[in-house]
Amino acid sequence: MASAVLQSMELTESQFSEIRALVKTTCGISLGDEKLQLVKARLNKRLRTLGLADYDEYINFLRCDRTGNELTAMLDAISTNLTSFFREADHFDYLEQMLKRKIAEAANGKSPKRLRIWSAGCSSGEEPYSIAIVACNSVPDLKSWDAAVLATDLSTRVLEKATEGVYSDERVKTVNPQLRSRYFECIQTRPDRLYRVNDTLRSFVHFSRLNLMGDWPMRGPFDVIFCRNVMIYFDKATQGRLVERFRELLAPGGTLFIGHSESLTSLKHQFRYVQPTVYEKA
């Protein structure tokens, strides 16, 4: 009986082709041939939850679902959401220096007290909250600024976690203890410690579901865009279009951070290279 159930969950190459074409057109993620087993492992649970016998039934269900809910659930299951607080820490040092320059310009009346940062592909919130910690810590009167961090992701599952803003002891280990006690509340000590992001940070971070392949309702301009460890799943043409859209939304002199394993080198783009993974709108 158990082997019959397992057999019925087989994902053939042609079924995989249909699924990956759908994933590519809807969210830009390119799944290579080698991802068949991974997709199968991640979607088998969906099939069981839905009580479907095999992938033909599942593909049919996806095609007929006019609500788009199953597509969202499928993308949730397939996408990789690995993240951490202060991941790729040099970006946050760079941000701190940038903010210091911005404070000086605002003090001289050269620029308004306005700050807009976008975390595109924010996963479960560690990245935008790290940005907000740096902003709160570097700009003493941030409350008097028109400041906001927009944090978007495709996955509703990670956005729920991000909005909740509750993290285990293990997750907050990469936050400096001083900053942790300033910006987190310990809400549970037993059986395990749990920390909740405090209201000061929350007031600056706004989460929203946004597919980077779709329309973008926001107008910008942004001073900084973080799009780290997201484009790695897209093909070159998709990356090129995305990077150009980021450039359009950045203020002149605005900064784009990409992940440490990513590069714009092989793309046609109009950014000024600052240092590895840091680019500026000329």
Ligand SMILES: C[S@@+](CC[C@H](N)C(=O)[O-])C[C@H]1O[C@@H](n2cnc3c(N)ncnc32)[C@H](O)[C@@H]1O
């Ligand atoms: C590996 S995580 C990176 C999180 C964070 N930026 C970091 O570097 O720690 C990639 C995130 O990109 C999101 N993502 C993938 N494709 C997307 C798309 N088309 N639109 C919006 N978000 C997308 C995934 O849901 C996932 O949460």
